[in-house]
Amino acid sequence: MTPDLMEAGAERAARASGIHYVSGSTESGGRTADFGRHVTPGEVDVTHGRILYLEDVSVSFDGFKAINKLSLDIAPGELRCIIGPNGAGKTTMMDIITGKTRPDEGTVFFGSTIDLLRHREAEIAQLGIGRKFQKPTVFEHLTVFENLELALKTDKGVRSSMLFRLDSAQSDRLAEVLETIHLADSVSRLAGNLSHGQKQWLEIGMLLMQDPKLLLLDEPVAGMTDEETARTAELFLSLKGKHSLMVVEHDMSFIRTISEIVTVLCDGSVLAQGTLDEVQADERVIEVYLGR
Template identity: 80%
Template structure:
């Protein structure tokens, strides 16, 4: 194990100890629960927005995730790479509540135990996920897609009587500019290019005001120009949001990455800068090749 991973492991153990102490001193597992559910509140006292500790899950005897420990800082853009079957998608399934682990802890901020929440609740807490294939409403315009994604009540009555406020219109305009679709706002989503559909779906996630974004192979199938624009978009989001990007395109990873985590057989194999992990013999052997 490298010194960096040893230091990170020490930090995780200290975090775990402090979380456990908070539980014990405040009356159990729901300690701080009312505080964290104040609108917009997220306890980042430990300097981590996401924290996984010793997480494991098996499917029909196959261990897809094997004592995985990982933590993400607020505003960080973390890239995750690794061979097919390394556990990357299962990791995101666990974070978003789609899959329940057999063991381990998953915390959002210092106090929100994600294992106590459903998928819908986790999305409401501020975790957005984008799958590889874009999912947009193709018959609706770009603007209408973003409008539907607004973070606001969406019952039958509100759908019938809802009118955009000035603040909401400003936000829609900001997102349209950010995803570079301002000149396409009246265009049906079904007529967009593959890359533009990807950006629109990212824009729809941004309308939900997420604190953490999980992005699965976002540049797969894009042209070189679209890939470059996507890199610019992600770099502009960094700091305002935390991002976990799972991707195989190494030139794209080189463009956006600071810290790269390599998963293999459901656990962290290596972590560091892209240059560091590319030089790791274990990573070369199982993923990059010679």
């Protein structure tokens, strides 16, 4: 969707709600991204109806085009599933969103005003984008509680960590996250003694402690038991609406449980998009990915 269409959609939505709409603009390259508004620290402007917006994004590595004119957008509170064959560009797309990889061209916005291509990787994390890799990375020598507590600390120095104490709001937040990730009964267990699925939940909890607006989750149920997969589906559905989620996954049963819209990537661009039934019936998707 182009910025013009993005803006037109926001204008229609505003009029339908009886809200006065102030138009603005965005452009690639030199990029001014104000849309007539200012960035407020700690907030993401989603008045245009999108929390993540990519347009015509391309990147090449040693002559190989990993991402090729990729365009997609995600609404606030949406849970979007991304599927595609190996080498389709799914991981590279996440690398671009989080600032790990810089594209050769294109536009990447977080909300209407935050041009992610102007920010470094650490800054993007602080803006409210959390990323979960496939392999869990928790502190196995610490308890579940200590892992979540550590996720709150902005200064990870030894002295600061020793002096850090949770305030009342942080304690309440930690208790809430423990319930959300199904680990309230394991608060004193060492993370190293958790099952694979529980470690995945703990790492998601560590992200939630920082209250991200957007979560990027790479193959979150790989290696989980059936029970853990089912509970992860419950977890993601409980997060939808409060957070926006982009889930890269190959488990079609899991995707069917959680998805509304599925985006299929192939050769670095969007091949198809729709409900799971719609994309599974698409002959192009069958040929390059489903193989039946």
